[in-house]
Amino acid sequence: MAPDFITVATFLGMVDTAQLRNTPARLAVEVCDWLTPAVDLSLLRHQPTLVGQGVRLEPLGPQHFDGLRSLFVGEAPGPLAVALADQVKLGLAVAKERPDRADWAIVTTADGHVVGEVVLFSLDADHDSMEFRIALSGPERFDLGYGSEATLLVRDFAFGPLGLRRLTLEVAASNARARKVYDRAGFVVEGVRRAVRLVDGIWDDVVDMALLSSDPRP
Numbered sequence: 045m046a047p048d049f050i051t052v053a054t055f056l057g058m059v060d061t062a063q064l065r066n067t068p069a070r071l072a073v074e075v076c077d078w079l080t081p082a083v084d085l086s087l088l089r090h091q092p093t094l095v096g097q098g099v100r101l102e103p104l105g106p107q108h109f110d111g112l113r114s115l116f117v118g119e120a121p122g123p124l125a126v127a128l129a130d131q132v133k134l135g136l137a138v139a140k141e142r143p144d145r146a147d148w149a150i151v152t153t154a155d156g157h158v159v160g161e162v163v164l165f166s167l168d169a170d171h172d173s174m175e176f177r178i179a180l181s182g183p184e185r186f187d188l189g190y191g192s193e194a195t196l197l198v199r200d201f202a203f204g205p206l207g208l209r210r211l212t213l214e215v216a217a218s219n220a221r222a223r224k225v226y227d228r229a230g231f232v233v234e235g236v237r238r239a240v241r242l243v244d245g246i247w248d249d250v251v252d253m254a255l256l257s258s259d260p261r262p
């Protein structure tokens with residue numbers, strides 16, 4: 045009888061036998077996952093514009109820098125801010141071609157103002173998973189529905205054409221506004237990491253949330 049993969053691998057010292065007990069099936073499944081990725085990577089390299097009622101999400105580029113300046117470099121003048129702005133513009137020039145993430149500018153459909161950014165990042169292509177984050181450019185943009193609509197547009201793209209199985213995010217426990225947006229989009233709390241960040245002098249928890257392709261999407 046021909047030796048199987050595990051016998052040979054163990055013999056060669058490639059693997060820890062204890063870890064491999066009862067694992068041939070699991071190995072086979074993982075190899076299979078890797079060989080048959082569900083994510084359409086071409087849609088990360090060339091992410092489409094996603095169009096909603098109040099906002100459209102445009103692939104992020106140098107043309108969005110001014111509208112997102114407050115997020116990228118803040119408003120403070122000075123040589124450090126200039127250097128940082130130059131660095132960010134270099135990144136923006138290649139952002140929309142990156143094969144491992146998708147960055148969008150949130151632009152109002154009514155008047156074309158750039159009001160924020162939304163990002164899919166940390167691609168785990170072997171397990172069809174990514175992380176989500178969103179930020180509007182300032183408090184004057186909050187509570188107008190932009191964040192909710194952008195989140196739903198990216199969620200539906202992620203589980204539709206892109207083919208993700210799992211989308212994760214983290215949010216400060218004290219960020220009630222963001223948590224409302226994520227709850228409304230169907231994200232489920234998976235855990236709480238206690239006292240992670242100092243916010244206004246108080247240690248705040250971080251909430252881990254995720255949405256699976258099989259979860260209900262309100």
Ligand SMILES: CC(C)(COP(=O)(O)OP(=O)(O)OC[C@H]1O[C@@H](n2cnc3c(N)ncnc32)[C@H](O)[C@@H]1OP(=O)(O)O)[C@@H](O)C(=O)NCCC(=O)NCCS
Nearest residue numbers: 178179180186187188189190191192214215220221222224
């Ligand atoms: C979080 C963020 C993306 C949400 O976008 P937004 O456009 O402000 O959100 P929306 O207007 O779509 O929805 C906000 C909802 O929260 C509600 N809300 C606002 N403050 C609240 C509070 N303190 N407690 C509970 N709900 C609150 C609003 O009333 C609104 O609900 P409604 O639509 O039922 O009226 C945006 O506020 C932002 O960029 N914040 C700063 C960055 C940030 O926190 N990013 C998330 C990091 S995880």
